[in-house]
Amino acid sequence: MTAIYARNPAAVSVRPARPDDVEAIRAIRNHAIEHSTALWTRTPQTAAQGVAWLAAHLERGSAFVAEAGGEVAGFAVYGPWRELDGYRHTVENSVYVREDRHGLGIGSALLTALIAAAREAGHHVMIAGIEAGNTPSIRLHERFGFQHAGTLPEVGTKFGRWLDLTLMRLPLS
Numbered sequence: 221m222t223a224i225y226a227r228n229p230a231a232v233s234v235r236p237a238r239p240d241d242v243e244a245i246r247a248i249r250n251h252a253i254e255h256s257t258a259l260w261t262r263t264p265q266t267a268a269q270g271v272a273w274l275a276a277h278l279e280r281g282s283a284f285v286a287e288a289g290g291e292v293a294g295f296a297v298y299g300p301w302r303e304l305d306g307y308r309h310t311v312e313n314s315v316y317v318r319e320d321r322h323g324l325g326i327g328s329a330l331l332t333a334l335i336a337a338a339r340e341a342g343h344h345v346m347i348a349g350i351e352a353g354n355t356p357s358i359r360l361h362e363r364f365g366f367q368h369a370g371t372l373p374e375v376g377t378k379f380g381r382w383l384d385l386t387l388m389r390l391p392l393s
């Protein structure tokens with residue numbers, strides 16, 4: 221387990237996810253689906269989908285959770301950016317922190333661990349696809365050296381409006 225300093229007084233630990241984290245992760249993910257434009261769907265993940273989704277990440281060692289006060293306060297994963305094999309050295313990330321724990325350094329702690337793991341696994345580039353109005357996420361990724369690679373206007377929709385997708389890119393090797 222990697223102990224990482226966070227800005228709140230209590231220590232935050234980031235560790236590889238385990239199968240029994242699935243419900244805590246699913247709750248954070250489904251909260252974002254219901255209330256935000258971080259995930260471009262309004263369909264919550266079912267329990268069975270959550271298990272299958274996490275299992276794929278556990279198999280490749282690409283899921284991490286942050287624990288604070290004995291609870292899962294956030295998670296981060298990476299997976300293939302696109303499916304065709306020519307894209308195999310590029311991964312896409314996702315970072316989610318429980319809403320009541322935002323701004324405490326937990327997202328930074330998770331991204332630190334995730335980038336290190338992707339480098340260790342030999343990947344070449346990490347992509348973040350972020351809703352263009354999601355300033356906290358864009359700032360977070362900028363702080364880690366992700367560079368803006370362009371914004372695609374109106375490629376998504378949620379809550380009755382068009383969404384623009386900002387792509388950010390971090391070289392890993």
Ligand SMILES: CC(C)(COP(=O)(O)OP(=O)(O)OC[C@H]1O[C@@H](n2cnc3c(N)ncnc32)[C@H](O)[C@@H]1OP(=O)(O)O)[C@@H](O)C(=O)NCCC(=O)NCCS
Binds near residue numbers: 256324350355363
């Ligand atoms: C984006 C998110 C993961 C950031 O996690 P966090 O734990 O709150 O972030 P941290 O406390 O580590 O802050 C890291 C940096 O993010 C940026 N940031 C965080 N919250 C911010 C806010 N409300 N406004 C502007 N920038 C913000 C800042 O640059 C901050 O560094 P700084 O305080 O030194 O300037 C979190 O807000 C979140 O889970 N949001 C909802 C889900 C989501 O949008 N995920 C990303 C999908 S692409």
